[in-house]
Amino acid sequence: MSVLQFQDDPIVAIATAPGRGGIGVVRVSAKDLSSYIQEFFGRDLTPRHAYYVPFNNAEGEAIDEGIALYFKGPNSYTGEDVLELQGHGGPAVLKRIVKRCMELSVNEQRLRPAEPGEFTQRAFLNGRLDLAQAEAVADLIDASSESAARSAMASLSGEFSKLVNELANSIVYLRMLVEATLDFPEEEIEFLEKYDAVPQLEALQEKLRHILLVSEQGMILREGVHVVLAGQPNVGKSSLLNALAGDEVAIVTPIAGTTRDRVVQQIHLNGVPLHIVDTAGLRDTDDTVESIGIERSWAEIAKADVILHLLDAAEPDLDANQDILSKMPPKTPIITVFNKIDLLDEKALEELKTNNTANTVFLSAKQQIGLTQMTELLLSVAGLQVQQETPWLARERHLIALKESMEHLNQAHDFAQQDDRVLDLFAEELRLSHEALNSITGEFTSDDLLGEIFSSFCIGK
Ligand SMILES: Nc1nc2c(ncn2[C@@H]2O[C@H](COP(=O)(O)OP(=O)(O)OP(=O)(O)O)[C@@H](O)[C@H]2O)c(=O)[nH]1
Numbered sequence: 001m002s003v004l005q006f007q008d009d010p011i012v013a014i015a016t017a018p019g020r021g022g023i024g025v026v027r028v029s030a031k032d033l034s035s036y037i038q039e040f041f042g043r044d045l046t047p048r049h050a051y052y053v054p055f056n057n058a059e060g061e062a063i064d065e066g067i068a069l070y071f072k073g074p075n076s077y078t079g080e081d082v083l084e085l086q087g088h089g090g091p092a093v094l095k096r097i098v099k100r101c102m103e104l105s106v107n108e109q110r111l112r113p114a115e116p117g118e119f120t121q122r123a124f125l126n127g128r129l130d131l132a133q134a135e136a137v138a139d140l141i142d143a144s145s146e147s148a149a150r151s152a153m154a155s156l157s158g159e160f161s162k163l164v165n166e167l168a169n170s171i172v173y174l175r176m177l178v179e180a181t182l183d184f185p186e187e188e189i190e191f192l193e194k195y196d197a198v199p200q201l202e203a204l205q206e207k208l209r210h211i212l213l214v215s216e217q218g219m220i221l222r223e224g225v226h227v228v229l230a231g232q233p234n235v236g237k238s239s240l241l242n243a244l245a246g247d248e249v250a251i252v253t254p255i256a257g258t259t260r261d262r263v264v265q266q267i268h269l270n271g272v273p274l275h276i277v278d279t280a281g282l283r284d285t286d287d288t289v290e291s292i293g294i295e296r297s298w299a300e301i302a303k304a305d306v307i308l309h310l311l312d313a314a315e316p317d318l319d320a321n322q323d324i325l326s327k328m329p330p331k332t333p334i335i336t337v338f339n340k341i342d343l344l345d346e347k348a349l350e351e352l353k354t355n356n357t358a359n360t361v362f363l364s365a366k367q368q369i370g371l372t373q374m375t376e377l378l379l380s381v382a383g384l385q386v387q388q389e390t391p392w393l394a395r396e397r398h399l400i401a402l403k404e405s406m407e408h409l410n411q412a413h414d415f416a417q418q419d420d421r422v423l424d425l426f427a428e429e430l431r432l433s434h435e436a437l438n439s440i441t442g443e444f445t446s447d448d449l450l451g452e453i454f455s456s457f458c459i460g461k
């Protein structure tokens with residue numbers, strides 16, 4: 001059932017997380033709440049005043065007592081009338097308050113339980129938030145690191161939307177010029193020169209490139225990076241996982257073929273969530289269990305954002321590793337990790353370093369040497385750049401839209417370069433570019449997509 005099917009009937013939900021807490025909040029939203037408030041409290045409430053009141057059931061028996069706050073629309077979260085009841089934070093009490101709210105009846109209309117994300121959806125539909133900001137509400141709540149929370153807040157405060165809107169407005173301006181010219185074909189030829197259309201377009205491309213770059217950073221912060229530890233048995237994959245996790249997560253033994261099942265560990269590096277997967281060592285084997293493990297290793301390697309390919313620095317089996325490398329997915333970034341450098345003397349290490357340079361690190365998982373260099377390289381290979389500004393938290397959907405918008409700007413640029421300039425095609429590309437940008441803030445977004453976005457929220461948001 002799509003939440004979009006009901007747009008303005010009165011709704012109620014517990015807004016705080018399930019479980020016990022000092023305070024729990026029940027939230028109500030409706031076009032007009034005054035009669036419900038009258039029925040519940042036997043009086044009116046002045047908007048934005050805190051009332052310490054009993055929450056009584058229909059028989060006049062107190063369910064709880066707490067604070068009632070009334071926000072009169074449009075000056076509320078949803079843009080409708082909103083009532084917040086702050087009671088004690090226990091599941092039974094809050095359920096009774098919700099039940100009581102649902103018994104209230106005004107002209108035979110009752111409150112119903114809110115669908116997931118429905119409060120935020122109303123905020124969007126009533127123009128209180130745009131779509132990117134509404135998504136940021138969910139991302140802020142779900143943020144698992146301080147950087148992710150800071151970035152979600154950047155989106156929520158409208159920083160991302162503002163840049164997208166500014167760019168969209170500049171495109172509109174250019175479109176306006178072009179479309180005005182289309183009505184006067186005799187001026188078409190001079191149009192591009194007269195209005196500096198190409199330099200203007202190039203400035204737009206540059207701006208969009210910047211937004212895309214920062215969004216990619218924000219996307220990494222939101223989604224994290226899937227890092228897979230792969231290599232022959234006994235090279236120290238599980239030891240490296242443990243060193244990164246700072247804990248004995250995986251079993252380490254001198255026996256080749258120790259790890260069978262994959263072991264997944266989440267860590268944060270400079271605020272970036274990393275999902276690190278330790279896998280079974282890759283080799284030919286007749287052991288049934290081990291070969292299932294190795295199949296799983298390859299499945300993980302196929303899904304990785306970054307592969308850490310480990311080799312034993314003391315005795316790297318170059319043929320076998322060449323074979324492993326040749327089976328790795330061609331587009332996934334690979335970092336070659338020479339482990340166990342503690343077993344090499346200085347001269348041997350220097351030699352190894354001279355022969356291996358690009359995307360290669362040298363470390364000892366056991367002695368914890370060289371881990372910082374590895375993590376720095378890992379973050380940069382994953383696409384994270386050290387930068388001053390906080391990236392806003394972007395979603396895949398935003399990146400797709402930005403890239404689509406970019407492609408149309410590039411296409412428009414191509415048309416402008418052609419000898420027989422095709423102004424109507426130029427105009428059409430600008431239109432498509434503009435439309436792609438608008439889908440980010442939700443100006444032209446299908447109901448299906450909206451339903452999908454809001455239904456991924458929890459109830460009460
Ligand atoms: N000297 C030295 N030994 C290491 C280092 N890292 C791992 N080892 C040793 O190498 C052996 C194998 O380590 P593991 O971490 O189990 O290796 P693995 O790659 O996970 O092996 P499989 O699970 O069998 O594929 C253990 O005896 C570790 O103590 C290192 O940096 N230096």
Ligand SMILES: [Mg+2]
Pocket residue numbers: 237238239250251258259278279281
């Ligand atoms: Mg292992």
